[in-house]
Amino acid sequence: MTDPDPLLDAVLRGLSAEPKTLPPTLFYDDVGSALFDRITTLDAYYPTRAEALVFDEHGPALAALVAGDADAVALIEPGCGSGGKAEKLLQHLPAVAYVGVDVSVEALIGGAGRLSLRFPGVQVVAIEADYHQPWALPELPPARKIAFFPGSTIGNFDPADAVGFLAGLREVVGPSGAAVVGVDLWKDVEVLRVAYDDPEGVTAAFNRNALRHLNRRYGATFDVDGFAHESRVDVDRRRVEMHLVARGAQDVRVAGRRFRIEAGESLHTENAYKYDLDGFSDVARQAGFRTLGWFTDPDVRFAVFALGAS
Numbered sequence: 016m017t018d019p020d021p022l023l024d025a026v027l028r029g030l031s032a033e034p035k036t037l038p039p040t041l042f043y044d045d046v047g048s049a050l051f052d053r054i055t056t057l058d059a060y061y062p063t064r065a066e067a068l069v070f071d072e073h074g075p076a077l078a079a080l081v082a083g084d085a086d087a088v089a090l091i092e093p094g095c096g097s098g099g100k101a102e103k104l105l106q107h108l109p110a111v112a113y114v115g116v117d118v119s120v121e122a123l124i125g126g127a128g129r130l131s132l133r134f135p136g137v138q139v140v141a142i143e144a145d146y147h148q149p150w151a152l153p154e155l156p157p158a159r160k161i162a163f164f165p166g167s168t169i170g171n172f173d174p175a176d177a178v179g180f181l182a183g184l185r186e187v188v189g190p191s192g193a194a195v196v197g198v199d200l201w202k203d204v205e206v207l208r209v210a211y212d213d214p215e216g217v218t219a220a221f222n223r224n225a226l227r228h229l230n231r232r233y234g235a236t237f238d239v240d241g242f243a244h245e246s247r248v249d250v251d252r253r254r255v256e257m258h259l260v261a262r263g264a265q266d267v268r269v270a271g272r273r274f275r276i277e278a279g280e281s282l283h284t285e286n287a288y289k290y291d292l293d294g295f296s297d298v299a300r301q302a303g304f305r306t307l308g309w310f311t312d313p314d315v316r317f318a319v320f321a322l323g324a325s
């Protein structure tokens with residue numbers, strides 16, 4: 016009981032709150048990471064494809080904005096997974112180093128291996144860490160530091176926490192640094208809702224896997240199939256919410272603690288905030304970044320921002 020476990024702490028805090036919440040980082044054990052990979056291929060889930068269109072069409076311009084006059088850059092990616100997206104940027108940058116931070120060793124090994132084969136001149140560093148917790152940047156060759164945070168993962172933070180997180184990245188890259196951030200844009204409510212409730216039920220399985228993960232990892236006793244998956248759009252807060260709604264009452268044990276969940280009660284598992292271009296620019300500004308430029312896909316569903324430390 017002396018080993019601090021920030022994830023378990025967050026879980027116990029969330030289950031004690033009113034209404035009950037669970038941290039979205041719970042989705043990503045090996046099973047959940049594989050389910051998320053399937054989500055990115057679904058017709059209903061447009062963000063991954065829309066972002067890929069931005070990189071394919073505007074990668075060189077984006078890279079030019081963040082590299083500026085630097086002749087050497089280091090790309091730093093919190094939550095890199097297997098690093099597939101970094102390639103799309105590295106190929107256009109004068110990169111001398113790449114740092115990937117992720118909780119999944121498997122993803123790090125695969126990704127770092129692929130990157131170092133593809134970019135033999137780039138020093139590739141893999142760091143096993145949850146980037147929500149403090150982690151240390153290794154010694155790097157002299158280079159402009161560029162943080163890379165694609166996929167609209169920034170949408171998982173409340174706007175105030177997004178400012179805090181980006182301000183942390185601003186500290187990491189320093190006064191001559193930059194950042195590239197992927198941001199999903201506010202749009203038609205039903206398009207948003209279905210993106211988080213696909214007809215194939217993959218997102219429902221992904222959401223329920225948060226509970227399976229708790230059962231496996233902490234010996235929790237959730238009756239997983241006793242929860243219905245729901246995607247709700249909150250128009251005022253500009254976010255999509257994922258919920259697990261208990262069909263019947265459950266008494267659940269988690270790490271020796273007991274929690275009562277009433278019939279119809281919801282566990283709120285994720286927020287995905289959607290921005291407009293000015294709104295996200297403002298978040299970046301509050302974090303100490305100025306917007307150098309942004310690019311969208313042709314349908315203006317998704318934006319990638321180039322930010323400079325100001």
Ligand code: AVJ
Nearest residue numbers: 054166167168171211218287
């Ligand atoms: C990986 C956080 C960007 O919020 O769209 C996908 C996760 N949740 N479907 C998102 C997710 C449900 C995804 N992010």
